Amino acid sequence: MEEYHLSPLLSREQIDSTVKDLAERISRDYRGKELILVCILKGAFIFLSDLVRQLKIPVKIDFVRLASYGSGMESSGRIEITKDVELPLEGRDVLIIEDIVDTGRTLLFLRDRLVLANPRSVKICALLDKKARREVEIEVDYLGREVEDVFVVGYGIDFNENYRSLPEIYYVTPVHPKD
Ligand code: IMP
Numbered sequence: 001m002e003e004y005h006l007s008p009l010l011s012r013e014q015i016d017s018t019v020k021d022l023a024e025r026i027s028r029d030y031r032g033k034e035l036i037l038v039c040i041l042k043g044a045f046i047f048l049s050d051l052v053r054q055l056k057i058p059v060k061i062d063f064v065r066l067a068s069y070g071s072g073m074e075s076s077g078r079i080e081i082t083k084d085v086e087l088p089l090e091g092r093d094v095l096i097i098e099d100i101v102d103t104g105r106t107l108l109f110l111r112d113r114l115v116l117a118n119p120r121s122v123k124i125c126a127l128l129d130k131k132a133r134r135e136v137e138i139e140v141d142y143l144g145r146e147v148e149d150v151f152v153v154g155y156g157i158d159f160n161e162n163y164r165s166l167p168e169i170y171y172v173t174p175v176h177p178k179d
């Protein structure tokens with residue numbers, strides 16, 4: 001069995017100030033609008049919960065769960081929705097809340113799907129972005145931080161369902177036993 005090492009990437013303080021900056025921008029841009037946040041489960045649940053408590057405008061919250069049939073560090077690119085939005089989106093301003101963007105396929109799939117409900121607008125907010133790995137064209141309207149091409153965990157983000165509960169963000173590297 002392979003062993004992994006976690007190295008610190010973002011501290012509590014760095015995450016807090018990133019989330020606060022995003023909340024300020026969103027609060028400013030959506031003042032007077034009817035904003036619905038659509039959080040992608042599971043990875044974005046902690047980001048969402050911190051973000052909404054920093055917002056200065058009223059919002060409604062909904063969740064989707066997507067399955068991409070991959071495990072470990074690679075996703076298959078084949079995406080399915082396993083839990084759909086429940087709120088009516090027609091005529092509303094929708095903001096997708098995502099933990100981390102990699103190839104961009106997840107967000108492209110979800111955005112195209114939400115647009116079918118005739119919302120007034122659909123934009124994207126992501127805490128982290130691995131821009132170097134993008135495979136499809138998708139713009140993140142509210143980005144927390146760009147990160148290197150590393151596999152990250154913590155603050156809701158998992159590796160095979162582990163490490164979601166860590167308060168900070170780490171990157172994972174395999175430990176090669178001495179031979
Ligand atoms: P994409 O569809 O390739 O952009 O992948 C995005 C999804 O893969 C996100 O919703 C994450 O759940 C997951 N993901 C991408 N990079 C990482 C990572 O470094 N750690 C954990 N999950 C990741």
Ligand code: MG
Pocket residue numbers: 042043158
């Ligand atoms: Mg995930």
